[in-house]
Amino acid sequence: GAVVSQHPSRVICKSGTSVKIECRSLDFQATTMFWYRQFPKQSLMLMATSNEGSKATYEQGVEKDKFLINHASLTLSTLTVTSAHPEDSSFYICSGQASNSPLHFGNGTRLTVT
Amino acid sequence: AQRVTQPEKLLSVFKGAPVELKCNYSYSGSPELFWYVQYSRQRLQLLLRHISRESIKGFTADLNKGETSFHLKKPFAQEEDSAMYYCALASGNTGKLIFGQGTTLQVKP
Numbered sequence: 469g470a471v472v473s474q475h476p477s478r479v480i481c482k483s484g485t486s487v488k489i490e491c492r493s494l495d496f497q498a499t500t501m502f503w504y505r506q507f508p509k510q511s512l513m514l515m516a517t518s519n520e521g522s523k524a525t526y527e528q529g530v531e532k533d534k535f536l537i538n539h540a541s542l543t544l545s546t547l548t549v550t551s552a553h554p555e556d557s558s559f560y561i562c563s564g565q566a567s568n569s570p571l572h573f574g575n576g577t578r579l580t581v582t
Numbered sequence: 583a584q585r586v587t588q589p590e591k592l593l594s595v596f597k598g599a600p601v602e603l604k605c606n607y608s609y610s611g612s613p614e615l616f617w618y619v620q621y622s623r624q625r626l627q628l629l630l631r632h633i634s635r636e637s638i639k640g641f642t643a644d645l646n647k648g649e650t651s652f653h654l655k656k657p658f659a660q661e662e663d664s665a666m667y668y669c670a671l672a673s674g675n676t677g678k679l680i681f682g683q684g685t686t687l688q689v690k691p
Binding site: 472500502504509510511512513514517561563565570571573574575576 | 591618624625626627628631668676677678679680681682683684
């Protein structure tokens with residue numbers, strides 16, 4: 469079945485630094501990728517939608533300059549958390565979708581900002 | 583407003599007992615609903631979608647537009663069903679999903 473690989477699974481960084489999270493579709497072409505964020509004991513909240521080759525569309529309240537999303541190819545999307553702060557600590561999950569197909573989720577990345 | 587509500591954070595049953603995980607939604611158009619499951623230490627994966635009207639691992643879910651519900655049911659729970667279950671609503675044709683808060687199902691031996 470279709471697989472989405474997300475890396476790293478866990479990262480700890482210092483406040484003020486930037487962190488990049490990669491999301492790869494391994495055996496399908498993800499024309500659209502979604503990035504979600506999940507706080508402890510809360511639901512997944514959509515942060516942004518990215519289509520290959522175009523700018524990401526961010527949900528209301530999500531700072532596009534802080535959460536940089538790149539979807540340069542049909543198999544790779546990246547989320548960079550810039551100038552991270554402790555409040556950015558969360559679980560970030562990506563999902564990929566080929567045209568008119570179900571979503572396939574990555575394993576998630578646990579980000580801890582100290 | 584588009585919203586998905588799962589009223590129970592935790593549902594604990596004994597093996598062999600019936601299970602019903604509740605999901606209610608709020609959506610102005612024609613809804614497309616899903617159930618996702620996340621087993622311990624695994625990724626979120628699709629369990630079933632209402633369009634398919636299928637039964638997966640013994641689970642079924644019927645869309646009730648009158649009650650705006652999409653409850654997930656299984657007549658006889660198994661220990662391996664223990665997991666986190668999320669109900670989700672697709673927003674338009676964008677592929678965006680709106681998730682409920684999730685319900686942890688705990689099946690005791």
